Amino acid sequence: MQEQLVFDRPDVLADVPTHYCPGCQHGVIHRIVAECLEEFGLVEKTIAVSAIGCSVFIYNYVLVDTVEAPHGRAPAVATGVKRARKDAFVFAYQGDGDLASIGLAEIMHAANRGERISVIFVNNTVYGMTGGQMAPTTMIGQKTTTCPGGRCLEREGGPMHMAEIIATLGGVAYCARTAVNNMKNMAQTKRAIRRAFETQLNDEGFGFVEILATCPTNWKLSPVASNERIGKEMIPEFPLGVFKDAAKEE
């Protein structure tokens, strides 16, 4: 029987096993980002900014020019990159500890200035790399190594909703929250990333996509149960949708 290839790896994605834990969705999101870069023909002119956290090694998988930023500072580094090289396509890839905690000022101000950059924000409700401590996005009742009794609203505050917060800022052209827990949501994630990239290419403003993703290791759940948690627990707390799209306003 003649075989026909119907699904392939984007060339810009390295043909190597990733270091991520089984069931971790950083790999899935890398793939979607890689597909979007290729489909827009951006690979050759992209400069990526990698952040601190499990995804710091994105440069080992998505084969584009990359600079590593200190913890939380990726939006400031990306601002410097874009200002220095306006013809480049610039995206930053950040986790929730990185973006919503230590880097809160940098993301808010880059968004507010309307920097022509795209930020991919992977929200897995914990600090992954450092061993599962509480993040700003940790959900009420969720147990982590630094809130072993479960996050308590009165003691630690509630989870921060970054997509909703970012959408209020003037310089933002596109802001959405998606998930990668099923094919439908993966397709939606791809549409969102495409649209975020487009806002940069069209010089419309800042593009932001928050993606709900798993961290089976630190959630202490199987990959399958982790995926289910996204649908059952995370999406009710962090509703999916487009919170701002400048093109659709007026």
Add this chain to the structure above:
Amino acid sequence: MSAKRIFIKGNEAIAQGALDAGCRCYFGYPITPQNDIPEKLSSAMPAIGGEFVQAESEVASANMLLGAAACGVRAMTTSSSPGVSLMQEAISYMAGSELPGVIVNMNRGGPGLGDIGSSQGDYYQSVKGGGHGDYRTLVLAPASCQECYDLTFEAFDLAFKYRNPVLILGDAIVGQMKEPVAPRAPLPIDPEAGADWKLTGRGQRAPRILKSLFLDDGALAGQNLHLQQKYQSMQAEVRYEAFETADAELIVVAFGSIGRIAKSTVRTLRAKGLKVGLFRPITLFPFPEAELRALAGQGKRFLTIEHNLGQMVDDVRLAVRGIADSDFFGFLPGNMPTPEDFDAPIRAAVKGA
């Protein structure tokens, strides 16, 4: 050199030096006593097609510098003491990732919020590496408005030559005083700068990664050895001013504005027949160690004067160790020194022989 001299403040000379040296990205955050720099560049930079960003903090401005530097563009940030403390994170990352950038510190009094007057309290921070990890930055210390201009102009070349952050350690006095400055012919932008390492978008070549993370066994050791060799090669850049040192018995060692003020005292005391001279390090890293040691070998004695509680004196003593020592006079931050303030300490050191 263009014929026309301009009458400007030290801070403005830094801004002009950067513009003429081809700096095209500036990031900053307001802090006294260096605000003339961002204020001048907020209009001057866009006027020549450059970028000016008032960042949300010094943390952000130094990281914007990191990003622009990664693209091989001449970029600068400026601040004063508390702000420079906040920049140390990015400076360490730039040193680790070998990124060229210029960082100006118009040193004010501390610790903490201190005051806005002049001080040299940030010597250790600048010279010993104020951020984490084993690294060095080239440190240039201007004593006049002309040097503010010239050293800023040259800082960009040095940053690219060594792929390393370059610090300019000025102070409130030199930043706020006004003098005639002879500008140089502006440098054209060099499109080849950093051609073999800068990020441009990979095009047809292999991707480049600029990073400071080295996890594989031995990888960090290799990187740090490479950095150490680089720091040693910076010895080639040593600069200093030696004034009346040839026949001096006592040499005053002082940098920046304090060196300038001490020079006046030395001149006055010379006129009164005292055999004193001045040695003013212009590069604080690399420190003019061999030159001081050579003077010690000629039997000279030393008095280090600083606008702090005693920091550079450590480096002077290291330089002359085994041969001589250095007396120290610390003029306390919170006061403005005059040449007369150094008269008694120098006379005392001369007698101390």
